[in-house]
Amino acid sequence: MKSLRIFMAFAAVLLAAPAVAQDAQQQQQAARGPQPTDNKEIGDWTVRCYPVKSPTPCNMLELRVAKKTGQRILGVLLAYAPSSNSNVIQISVPLGVALQNGLIISSDTYKSPPIKFRRCDQGGCYVESAIGDDILGQLAKATNAKMQIVSVDGKRYDLAFSLKGFTEARSAMVDLAKSHAGKGETAPAPAAQ
Numbered sequence: 001m002k003s004l005r006i007f008m009a010f011a012a013v014l015l016a017a018p019a020v021a022q023d024a025q026q027q028q029q030a031a032r033g034p035q036p037t038d039n040k041e042i043g044d045w046t047v048r049c050y051p052v053k054s055p056t057p058c059n060m061l062e063l064r065v066a067k068k069t070g071q072r073i074l075g076v077l078l079a080y081a082p083s084s085n086s087n088v089i090q091i092s093v094p095l096g097v098a099l100q101n102g103l104i105i106s107s108d109t110y111k112s113p114p115i116k117f118r119r120c121d122q123g124g125c126y127v128e129s130a131i132g133d134d135i136l137g138q139l140a141k142a143t144n145a146k147m148q149i150v151s152v153d154g155k156r157y158d159l160a161f162s163l164k165g166f167t168e169a170r171s172a173m174v175d176l177a178k179s180h181a182g183k184g185e186t187a188p189a190p191a192a193q
Contacts, residue, residue, distance in 0.1 A: 034050050036048040037049050038180075040172060042165040043164035043165015044062055044164045045062050045165050046060065047169050047172050047173045047176065048061065055081045055084070056081050056088065056177065057176075057177055057180035058177040059080075060077070060173045061078075063075050072094070074159040075090070075091065076089070076161050077090040078131070078170065078173070087130065088131065089127070089130075090126055091126065091147060092124045093124055094125075095120060095122075096151050096152055097149045098150045099117050102116050102127075103147055104148040105139075105146075107139055107146070108144055109138045110138035112135070115127050140170070143163065144160065145161055146159055147161065
């Protein structure tokens with residue numbers, strides 16, 4: 001009788017395992033946030049829109065990763081807010097930057113003053129700021145661009161990012177953001193990954 005109870009308990013665990021695994025998978029997916037409804041590759045940029053009610057329902061993203069480790073070295077996310085006709089940018093770099101030096105966006109047509117880091121977490125350090133059409137226009141005319149950072153040990157690094165497809169991706173993002181404005185659920189749009 002005791003062995004029957006042990007067998008029944010073991011069988012119940014085996015039968016519940018797929019449901020538990022599926023439940024865990026659903027929880028992981030929910031923690032990652034909503035999946036994009038639009039996802040277009042344009043040059044080296046990805047334009048994404050999300051099924052959320054947000055001032056910035058769409059964004060464009062370029063990620064640079066280390067070939068050997070797969071670690072993100074640079075993330076550039078640009079979003080457009082149709083209601084205010086404004087743009088925001090989030091730039092992510094690895095930990096270990098000298099925060100007091102900020103970050104400089106540089107291209108063959110433009111060089112920004114140092115931009116302060118807003119926050120850091122286990123994924124890196126972030127510049128999050130409004131960005132004007134004048135700066136975006138300068139980047140649209142440029143052929144190369146980079147983010148200049150200084151590490152905590154004083155070494156300067158130039159992290160190149162691509163402008164291939166930048167103008168087309170921005171145009172697509174703005175058009176999609178205008179068409180998605182006011183649609184979706186009431187949750188914030190995801191940040192850069």
